[in-house]
Amino acid sequence: MKKTILLFALLIICADIYSVYFKQIGIQDGLSQISVLSIHQDELGRMWFATLEGISMFDGQQVHAF
Numbered sequence: 001m002k003k004t005i006l007l008f009a010l011l012i013i014c015a016d017i018y019s020v021y022f023k024q025i026g027i028q029d030g031l032s033q034i035s036v037l038s039i040h041q042d043e044l045g046r047m048w049f050a051t052l053e054g055i056s057m058f059d060g061q062q063v064h065a066f
Contacts, residue, residue: 025058025063029062029063030056030062030063030064030065031049031051031056031063031065032049032051032053032054032055032056032065033051033052033053033054035051035052036049036050036051037050037051037052038050045060046058046059046060054066
């Protein structure tokens with residue numbers, strides 16, 4: 001029982017270390033279209049969005065349309 005409580009406490013502490021950041025972006029932010037067909041993250045952490053209107057890249061601060 002003590003091992004179970006210790007394991008549970010350790011999992012709670014470790015889960016707090018990793019935070020997840022979500023940001024909703026849309027047309028008002030520069031996305032070329034609201035319907036996204038594909039999403040890719042490159043090795044620099046930039047998010048690329050493919051839409052019917054073109055490709056958009058989010059660098060963590062702003063959206064660039066191509």
